[in-house]
Every structure is written in structure tokens, then in C-alpha cells.
Amino acid sequence: MAIHGDLFSYPLPEFLQWLDSSRKTGTLQLSWEAGERKLFLLSGQVGATASEGLRGRVARLLSLPKLAAGTRVLAAFDELARTPDVDAAFDAHGVQARWVRDLGREELFAAMTDLTIAGQGTFHWTEDADRTGEDWVPSDMSIRELLFESLRWVDEQGDVDKALPIDALSVKALSPPSPSQPLMHRIILALTTTPQNLGRLRLSMGVSRSSVTRRVHELLRAKLVEVDGAPQVEADPVAEMLEKGAVLMREGQYDAAGIVCASLLASDPADRRVREFARLVQREHVAALYADLPPLVVPQLIQAPHAMVMLKPEERQIAGLVSGTWDVSTLVLASPARELETLKTLAKLHRMGLLQLTLPR
Structure with a gap:
């Protein structure tokens, strides 16, 4: 099945949501004035992305700071x-393959941001x-994460443009790059040990303006660079917490990411x-649990009274539903608890x- 359309009539975020909910496998080709990009999907996961010269850009980005x-x-x-x-x-x-994946993800976040803001272009x-014959780079992330990150970039782009309105601004690193920093931060810090014009920096890196300005803005906020003529940038605690939560989620620490969500939701x-991040964490956690507990697997309870007393009342209630005939999907439907809590309890019982x-x- 093939679908064609334009991104004015069918906005990109809505199309990505449809692909995610349908768990589609295939290729999404996006074309706009900045070029063309392909996303290769496998059951709702973005396994790779391709665009003309992408591999060369990745090689250049890693070679410039001598990584x-x-x-x-x-x-x-x-x-x-x-x-x-x-x-x-x-x-x-x-x-390091993770560097290549990080740069593939960076390209996607920037491209989706630019396309969402422009609201123009076509899709196929x-x-x-x-992927045969394509200039592809691994990205390995879910459509949900791509959608969340790109919308977050869109929401915060106004602050970035306000702080860095023109390419003539000069950027200078205030500290050397560190292995503990995100890859794009390391690259920019390595390239700005001497002052660099923002436009020249972008051209030398070969990435989009939205990508460079966002990362420079993050470094400016963290006081790791100075930008001549830029206004004072105050730290955005919500953005910082979201970034930390995103790292936890990528590391599979879903409960910790959930705690970050809960504190942010309580404050604002x-x-x-x-709200989008909270939904993303929950969906990713559910998907990870289903990977360990496939919907059609039938759990059987092993009687161990001494262990059952260690469970919470709500966990014992879910355990009581395990009959040896119902599969995981049926247990989720029958449980009075939410899908996530039911799956977490089943996973705990299994452990x-x-x-x-x-x-x-």
C-alpha cells in the first residue's frame, strides 16, 4: 500500500501518530525545499534515516573534533x-556506533522540527x-520519541531564535569538551575554542540551523559558551528536567523517568x-514490558505463600487473576488496574x- 500527500493537508505530527498507532513497517519519504529524507520503519520503530550525503556529514562531524x-x-x-x-x-x-546513532537522531529531530514549523512539503x-542503495544511517528510536522530541524542539524554538536571532553572532567555548557531555555539545565546544561565527559554524558542521542554534542555546544556558551580543539566557528548569528524563528513558530506567514526569506534572x-513526555514514558514502558511479556503468552502462578505476603494488596489482586488459561492481554483487560500497573505487577511476579x-x- 502506498500513500501520497502534502504536509499542509496532513500535518507531519498527525501522520507520525498514525504510523505509530498502526505499528507500520515501511519507508516514509519526506520532500521539501531543503531536500529529501527517508525514514525506515519497523513496527513503529525508526531503524534508520537516509538523505543525500548523510554518511559524509556524519563522517565529517566526527572528524572535525577528532573523535x-x-x-x-x-x-x-x-x-x-x-x-x-x-x-x-x-x-x-x-x-563508536552510539555516536553514529546520536547523529542520525539529531538529523531527524532537526528535519522534523523544520518540517513541522514550515507546514509544507510532501510525503510518500x-x-x-x-534500504539497499540508500545513504542510510542508524537511528534506532521509536516514532513516539521522534514525535515528542521534535514537538519539544518546536515549542522551544521561539526562545532559541530570540537568543540567537542572526548568524553573525560569535560563539566561544568557555570550557573544553568532556566525554560526559552529549555528542553535539562536545563537537560544538571543540570547534569553538576560538570564536566562531554562528553561520560559519553551521556551515562547517553541515547541519541545519535549528540543530546548531538549539545546541548552542543549551550550551549558553549551561554557561559553557559565550555568544557576543546574545541576551542573558536563564536556565529553563523544565527543559533541563525533560532532558534528564529523556536520558533515563533511553537507558530503560522507566520508573525513574516516571518520577521525573510526576514531579513536573505536579509543578506545571x-x-x-x-504532558507529551509523560505519555511517551508510559507508552515506551508498556512497549518494553510487552517485549518481556508478549500479549499471547499464558502466565501460570507458582504457589509460594511466603512470597505472596510480600506483595502489596493491589498486586495480590492482580496475581489472583492469573488462572493459567488467560494470556497476558486478557489479564490486562480483566485487571482493575491500569495497563502499565498490571504489566509491572506481572513482570514483578515473574522476577x-x-x-x-x-x-x-
């Missing part, structure tokens, strides 16, 4: 034609996910960024050795 030789990066990309294992391909050439969807429940999982016949 990796450009020739090694390109050789690792060539290796992908011979092996489907991304990590092995880059490890073989001494390049096909269920053919073949009207903030769209916070405690109180559940045996059997595949349906």
Missing part, C-alpha cells in the same frame, strides 16, 4: 553492506522498507511538553519466580 577519522567512519558504513550488525561494523573500524509512504500540569510463562498452543 574519529572520517575514512574509518566511511569504511564502517561500507561494512554495513556486508553485515546487518551495526555495532560490529563500527567496532571493526574503531568507531510505502510498505517497502528496503498545563505544560504541553510535560520473583512466581510466574511461569507458557506459549499458546
Whole structure:
């Protein structure tokens, strides 16, 4: 099945939501005045992205701050034609695959932000996910995360443009890059040890203005760079907490990310960024739990009275529904608790050795 359309009639965020809810597999091609980009999806996950010259840009971004030789990066990309294992391909050439994924994600966030703000362009969807012959880079994230991050960028773009309105502003690093910093921060700090014109910095990096200005704005907010002529930028505690929460979520620490969400919602429940992030964390947590507890698997309760007394009353209530005939999806529907809480309880019972999982016949 193929679908064509324009992003004025069918806004990009809505189309991405449809792809996510449908758990689609295929290729989404986006075309606008800035060029063309392809997203390769597998069951709602953005496995890779492609655009003309993308691999060369990634190699350049890693070579400019001397994180990796450009020739090694390109050789690792060539290796992908011979092996489907991304990590092995880059490890073989001494390049960290996570850096490449980070830059692939950065390209996507910036492109989706630009397209959402512009509200123009066209899309073409096909269920053919073949990447052969494409200049693709791994990105490995869910559509939900892509949608959340790009909308957060859109919401915060006004503050970025207000602080960095023109490309003639000069950027200078106030501290050296550190391995603990996000990759784009490290690259920018390495390139601005001597003052750099913002426009020249963007052109040398070969990435979009929205990407460079956002990252410079983050560094400015953290007082890691100075920008001549830029107004004083105050720290945005919500943005900082959201960034920390996003890191926790990517690391699979969903409960910790949920705590961040709860505190942010308590302080400002009207903030769209916070509400969207809370939904994202819940959906990602549910998806991760279903990966360990597939919907059609049938749990069987192992009787252990001494262990059952350690459960909370609501957990014992869910455990009482486990009959050995209902699968996980039926238990979720029958449970008085929310889907997430039910799955968390089933996962806890499994970790405690109180559940045996059997595949349906």
C-alpha cells in the first residue's frame, strides 16, 4: 500500500501518530525545499534515516573534533553492506556506533522540527522498507520519541531564535569538551575554542540551523559558551528536567523517568511538553514490558505463600487473576488496574519466580 500527500493537508505530527498507532513497517519519504529524507520503519520503530550525503556529514562531524577519522567512519558504513550488525561494523573500524546513532537522531529531530514549523512539503509512504542503495544511517528510536522530541524542539524554538536571532553572532567555548557531555555539545565546544561565527559554524558542521542554534542555546544556558551580543539566557528548569528524563528513558530506567514526569506534572500540569513526555514514558514502558511479556503468552502462578505476603494488596489482586488459561492481554483487560500497573505487577511476579510463562498452543 502506498500513500501520497502534502504536509499542509496532513500535518507531519498527525501522520507520525498514525504510523505509530498502526505499528507500520515501511519507508516514509519526506520532500521539501531543503531536500529529501527517508525514514525506515519497523513496527513503529525508526531503524534508520537516509538523505543525500548523510554518511559524509556524519563522517565529517566526527572528524572535525577528532573523535574519529572520517575514512574509518566511511569504511564502517561500507561494512554495513556486508553485515546487518551495526555495532560490529563500527567496532571493526574503531568507531563508536552510539555516536553514529546520536547523529542520525539529531538529523531527524532537526528535519522534523523544520518540517513541522514550515507546514509544507510532501510525503510518500510505502510498505517497502528496503534500504539497499540508500545513504542510510542508524537511528534506532521509536516514532513516539521522534514525535515528542521534535514537538519539544518546536515549542522551544521561539526562545532559541530570540537568543540567537542572526548568524553573525560569535560563539566561544568557555570550557573544553568532556566525554560526559552529549555528542553535539562536545563537537560544538571543540570547534569553538576560538570564536566562531554562528553561520560559519553551521556551515562547517553541515547541519541545519535549528540543530546548531538549539545546541548552542543549551550550551549558553549551561554557561559553557559565550555568544557576543546574545541576551542573558536563564536556565529553563523544565527543559533541563525533560532532558534528564529523556536520558533515563533511553537507558530503560522507566520508573525513574516516571518520577521525573510526576514531579513536573505536579509543578506545571498545563505544560504541553510535560504532558507529551509523560505519555511517551508510559507508552515506551508498556512497549518494553510487552517485549518481556508478549500479549499471547499464558502466565501460570507458582504457589509460594511466603512470597505472596510480600506483595502489596493491589498486586495480590492482580496475581489472583492469573488462572493459567488467560494470556497476558486478557489479564490486562480483566485487571482493575491500569495497563502499565498490571504489566509491572506481572513482570514483578515473574522476577520473583512466581510466574511461569507458557506459549499458546
